[in-house]
Amino acid sequence: MKTIVLAGATSASGLAVTRALITAGMRVVATGRSADRLQPLADAGARTDVADATSLDDMIALAERLASDGLTVDAVVPLVGGWRGGGGLAGQSDEDFAALLPALDAVRATSRAFDGALRASDAGRFAIVSSTAVARPLAGGANYAAVKAASEAWTRAVAQGFAKTARDAGEPLRAASVVFRAKALDAESLAPRIVGLWDADAVELNDRVIDLE
Structure with a gap:
């Protein structure tokens, strides 16, 4: 049974993805x-853990508990x-930028905390939702686009790290890092894409940017 960590999952998207993964026979944290x-999420069958997805310490502690x-x-x-957003370039306030940064913080914290675990898995996957x-x-929307672009760059760096680790070890690539892009996030369209992360080999999937329709 595959174990999937959904970090910062208390949204409609988190609940939809949780239900889809559990229906597919996977374990959700x-x-x-x-x-x-x-x-x-607990009612839907997930194991739940009070932890801050933007905190590296919290995510490392979670990784250690699961291990x-x-x-x-x-x-x-x-x-x-x-x-x-809104208000043109002049309306891109520092306060709004700071409010958007936790999305990037979560990408950084989760990928760092679980890097070893995903590389150790037979088919590790790291995925983000971008725009x-x-x-x-x-x-x-300059603030928003800038944070999403940074998140994508980080996720692609994760992909390069997976590929380099496999190449240096002389082993086949088993882990993949993926970016999903949505114009307006629809939880019902995201859920099957997460479930389908294992439909393709890591070599085909790693470092891909996939548009959600």
């Missing part, structure tokens, strides 16, 4: 900062998001 907000329980982590998907705004940024 869902994190959030509020036990109350995690309850619907001590004998669980091999097969995928990590940070789902911290949000949008702020089509990266390809066509608008002045009124």
Whole structure:
């Protein structure tokens, strides 16, 4: 049974992905900062853990707890998001930029904390949800597009790290890092894409940017 960590999963998307993964026979570990907000995920069958997806310390501690329980982590998907924008370039405030940065923080913290676990898995997967705004940024969404672009760059660096580790060890590539881009995130379209992360070999999947329709 594959174990999937959904970090920052207390959103409609987190619940939809959780239900889809459990229906597919996978184990879900869902994190959030509020036990109350995690309850619907627990009701859906997920193992829940109160932990901050943007905190490297929290994510390392979670990785260590799962390892001590004998669980091999097969995928990590940070789902911290949000949008702020409008007002043209002049309206791109420092406050809005700071409010958007946790999405990047979560990508960095989760990928670093679980890097070893994903490389040790028979088919490790790291995936983020980005935006089509990266390809066509608008002045009124410059803060948002910049954070998403940075998240994509980090995720592609994770992909290069997976490939280099396999190459240096003379082993086949088993782990893959993927970017999903959405114009407007639809939880029901994201869920099957996460479930389908193992439909392709890591060599085909690693470092791909996939548009969600």
